[in-house]
Amino acid sequence: MNTVLAPPQLVVEDLHVRFRTPQRMVHAVRGVSFQVGREKIGIVGESGSGKSQTGRAIMKLTPPNGTLTARRLQFQEVDLAAASEREMLKVRGRRISMIMQDPKHALDPVMRVGAQIAEALPQDLRLSKAEKRDRVMAMLEAVHIRNPARVFALYPHEVSGGMGQRVMIAMMLMAEPDLLIADEPTSALDVTVRMQVLAILDDLVTRRGLGLIFISHDLNLVATFCDRVLIMYAGQIVEECAAAELANAQHPYTQGLLASLPRIGSRHQKLAVLSRDPAWLEG
Amino acid sequence: MSGYLRAWLTAEVTTSPRHANVQRFYFGWLRLRANPLALIGLAILLSLVVVAILAPVIVPVGPNDQDLTRRLLPPSAAHWLGTDELGRDLFARVVYGSRITLYMSCLVAVIAAPIGLAVGTTAGYFGGWTDTVLMRINDIFLSFPPLILALGFVAALGSGIENAVIAIALTAWPPIARLARAETLTIRASDYIAAVRVQGASPRRIILKHIVPMCVPSVVVRITLNMAGIILTAAGLGFLGLGAQPPMPEWGAILSTGRQYMLGAWWIAAIPGLAILLTSLAFNLFGDGLRDVLDPRSE
Amino acid sequence: MITVKDLRVTFGTGSNLVHAVDGVSFDVGQGETYGLVGESGCGKSTILRALCGLNPNWSGAVTIGGEAMTPVRSRSFYRRVQMVFQDPYGSLHPRHTVNTTLSEPLAIHDIGDTDERIARVLVQVGLGPSFRYRYPHQLSGGQRQRLAIARALILEPQVLLLDEPTSALDVSVQAEILNLLVDLRERLGLTCILVSHDLAVVAHMCDRLGVMNAGHLLEELPVAALEDDSPSHPYTRQLLAASLGYDRRLASGAVEDIEG
Numbered sequence: 001m002n003t004v005l006a007p008p009q010l011v012v013e014d015l016h017v018r019f020r021t022p023q024r025m026v027h028a029v030r031g032v033s034f035q036v037g038r039e040k041i042g043i044v045g046e047s048g049s050g051k052s053q054t055g056r057a058i059m060k061l062t063p064p065n066g067t068l069t070a071r072r073l074q075f076q077e078v079d080l081a082a083a084s085e086r087e088m089l090k091v092r093g094r095r096i097s098m099i100m101q102d103p104k105h106a107l108d109p110v111m112r113v114g115a116q117i118a119e120a121l122p123q124d125l126r127l128s129k130a131e132k133r134d135r136v137m138a139m140l141e142a143v144h145i146r147n148p149a150r151v152f153a154l155y156p157h158e159v160s161g162g163m164g165q166r167v168m169i170a171m172m173l174m175a176e177p178d179l180l181i182a183d184e185p186t187s188a189l190d191v192t193v194r195m196q197v198l199a200i201l202d203d204l205v206t207r208r209g210l211g212l213i214f215i216s217h218d219l220n221l222v223a224t225f226c227d228r229v230l231i232m233y234a235g236q237i238v239e240e241c242a243a244a245e246l247a248n249a250q251h252p253y254t255q256g257l258l259a260s261l262p263r264i265g266s267r268h269q270k271l272a273v274l275s276r277d278p279a280w281l282e283g
Numbered sequence: 284m285s286g287y288l289r290a291w292l293t294a295e296v297t298t299s300p301r302h303a304n305v306q307r308f309y310f311g312w313l314r315l316r317a318n319p320l321a322l323i324g325l326a327i328l329l330s331l332v333v334v335a336i337l338a339p340v341i342v343p344v345g346p347n348d349q350d351l352t353r354r355l356l357p358p359s360a361a362h363w364l365g366t367d368e369l370g371r372d373l374f375a376r377v378v379y380g381s382r383i384t385l386y387m388s389c390l391v392a393v394i395a396a397p398i399g400l401a402v403g404t405t406a407g408y409f410g411g412w413t414d415t416v417l418m419r420i421n422d423i424f425l426s427f428p429p430l431i432l433a434l435g436f437v438a439a440l441g442s443g444i445e446n447a448v449i450a451i452a453l454t455a456w457p458p459i460a461r462l463a464r465a466e467t468l469t470i471r472a473s474d475y476i477a478a479v480r481v482q483g484a485s486p487r488r489i490i491l492k493h494i495v496p497m498c499v500p501s502v503v504v505r506i507t508l509n510m511a512g513i514i515l516t517a518a519g520l521g522f523l524g525l526g527a528q529p530p531m532p533e534w535g536a537i538l539s540t541g542r543q544y545m546l547g548a549w550w551i552a553a554i555p556g557l558a559i560l561l562t563s564l565a566f567n568l569f570g571d572g573l574r575d576v577l578d579p580r581s582e
Numbered sequence: 583m584i585t586v587k588d589l590r591v592t593f594g595t596g597s598n599l600v601h602a603v604d605g606v607s608f609d610v611g612q613g614e615t616y617g618l619v620g621e622s623g624c625g626k627s628t629i630l631r632a633l634c635g636l637n638p639n640w641s642g643a644v645t646i647g648g649e650a651m652t653p654v655r656s657r658s659f660y661r662r663v664q665m666v667f668q669d670p671y672g673s674l675h676p677r678h679t680v681n682t683t684l685s686e687p688l689a690i691h692d693i694g695d696t697d698e699r700i701a702r703v704l705v706q707v708g709l710g711p712s713f714r715y716r717y718p719h720q721l722s723g724g725q726r727q728r729l730a731i732a733r734a735l736i737l738e739p740q741v742l743l744l745d746e747p748t749s750a751l752d753v754s755v756q757a758e759i760l761n762l763l764v765d766l767r768e769r770l771g772l773t774c775i776l777v778s779h780d781l782a783v784v785a786h787m788c789d790r791l792g793v794m795n796a797g798h799l800l801e802e803l804p805v806a807a808l809e810d811d812s813p814s815h816p817y818t819r820q821l822l823a824a825s826l827g828y829d830r831r832l833a834s835g836a837v838e839d840i841e842g
Contacts, residue, residue: 046753191621191779191821195828195829220827221827264805265785265809266785270761270764273758
């Protein structure tokens, strides 16, 4: 990993996302700062911790009832914070891609898989139909689909969960992005399939030198898969550490989360229950 | 609004069943208030109800008071909406006519909605041959245009308001049953229905206490939206002389007589026509707003 | 307490016939918690639905408490066997308050002193009396699952079937619910079957488990065998490895091309 030498791909400083609901104002992301190089960075947190909204904010996909502010939101030479919707169209899906939790919702149900992947190709390449098809086939092979010609002609409802997620990954990589945001990409998958999908992502990051932001609630998974981990609580990053060092985490929230995990061998013991300290909200 | 009441209405913790219900109603009202068109619809409907109740107070003359010396007069200060061929005040007739329209449409709704709900939820919950039989009967009703079907029933039952109501109700329940069945099919598959089955509840109890409450909002929305069609069918029957009988000031019937004087006294046909249009429109606008508030999917 | 012999459940007919559960046999002793582990679609939840009478289309022999089960159950059966569902957001009626949800089973079985029983069961699952008139949307995921457990316990059953009771919850909430279940099981002497895809959850809760795949029970083993890292079946070993997190070396065996 050359994370120290290379300039960061993405710099986030003091990011805030606020939502207005009929009842009250919700401050979902409260001053988050981090940098991403060509590495696998994990964002872990429980539901409502703001981890998904952080991922969406980088793509500027914050829902309409939310407002996004940041001191700095820089992706390579693009100032995302100041970028117009028009400029974002050149970044979104081209240079930063996002993989969602459930591929079934992200794929168009009435369009064949191959055609959907081909759509993700940049328009300005002006490829012929045959060239597009070749590229799609090559990408399907890259995500280890054995019979790409058959999958090419399938409709989304005809593919299994694991295959659907591979198709999604293939689609997201067509435009050769520099940064990939994966929001719970494997939590809808079975454990054995999960391993395969993760291995594909892992190899792609290493081989193509992408940056990967891996958003998950699964501590074990992030600790073993990522290079670096950010732990989010109530919209803030409470701790940042190397993934391998997660077991030695300092913050009581991280320690509490780790202790509350049942393990093989924890039988007949009471699981530690996290008691939330209001002081954590102060950061 | 006082701060205390507002705090009570928006409290995150509800302390009694009444509190919980009032709060749900209040949040629904907030959402309805955000939709100006729905509010306009509601305002028209409410004023229609007020007009119907206060008819004798609003107009000094009765709807059937004739004055043959003042026939076919155009709108004026004395007769705001003019008079008809028998010298009856058209304003009085339209105002009293709102009573008939509201009476008929509400009665139809009260009869058709429970029938539709009962048939639809039963068919949806049990499935199999119960579903097949009930839905084929439903299809037969649905395959006729409502007015034709109503005409057939009135022809068999005899004309008059009560028979018209029965006839229209018979044409109004099938779409409700369709809707209730579709809703039931999704509700039936949910875990909360599985949970009550695991408690040993009878099908009757499951349908009445667990499925029907989930169907009611969409049925209410649908019947409100269908109200326009019901009013039009009622007016259509009146127009054809099969609904309300003369001299009752039913809008459709007034329109029908007005047709003969169309060239000389356009107002006799235009005024009740406008009333029908306005009421149908109001029901549609309000129904649309209600859907946003009540539809469980939007919560 | 529970014996299951050669249980078979099929869905569909003709060429669409699916053997969701294909000849599964196991026993659960009085007061024991038996775990069923497997990936989605392996038939583990289907077994629970057949046991609790939600799915009458099964064949084989099932006895619960010495009594042979028929596909259609009597009302008194449900006083002895209750179930907790996976998704606390889907298993509670959205228009029923906590009070309505809890009084419903009592009304079905004509049991009196509703007030007292509801108050007692709410305390048992760690929800105070202040929760009584709230709607499900006013509760957090953990509180909802506590309510679902309360609903199952209010009939004072002997057998509790748990269908992925924590997989929709955050880890810190999962710990609370697992502790609650362990505590209630001991205090009330419940016999449980726990279905989960998470080996760690099953290993934490159970003494013995069965590993399922594609409708078959591959092997039964004591949890101690997992703790010694000595399961015999290769599929179980695969699950065990996956439950410990990502490992590129292990995954390299797993990244075979999948058939298109």
